[in-house]
Amino acid sequence: MKKNATEFLHKLTNEDVTNMIGANAEDIQIISHLNEILESKGMTQKELALRSGLRHATINEFVNMTKKNINIGHVIQIMLTLGLKELSELFEIKVEKQVPAFKFCSDCGVKITYKQYLNAGGVCESCKSKY
Ligand SMILES: [Zn+2]
Structure with missing residues (x-):
């Protein structure tokens, strides 16, 4: 059962994932x-910057x-320097529009x-092609 779910997830393409969350880039807020x-x-x-060893620009x-790609190593450096225990203290990722992952055909x-x-x-x- 668990294995099937994992196999299913691995088969999903980016498009499937986009369909599942039903969101465009602008619907996702970081x-x-x-x-x-x-x-x-x-x-x-x-x-x-001085305490964490990261650049001021970073x-x-x-x-x-301003950057969409987050370097997890930098995140950890910041968390350790500030004594943060949870990632959610630092970031929130919000998917504004939520739609159901799948629907079922009303005919078949x-x-x-x-x-x-x-x-x-x-x-x-x-x-659809039958009509
Ligand atoms: Zn159908």
Whole structure:
């Protein structure tokens, strides 16, 4: 049972994953709490850079979330330097629009993606072609 679920997940393409979460890039918000944490500790970005060994520019990218690719090594350096225990203290990732992963064809009951469901008016491709 567990193995099947894993196999299923491994077969998913990026498009499937996008369909599952039903979200575009703009629906996903990455919120950084780094500035608030620094303020609460009375620490500047420059100070954090010196203490963590990261570049000031890197710290600033984490404050403003100007980079979409997050280096996990840098995240750990920041967490260790600030004494953070949970990643959620540093970042929040919000998927604004949530839609069901899959729907079922209203004619034959076969499983279809939400995108297909919307495009074909509630039926699968083969049922759609029957009309
Ligand atoms: Zn169908």
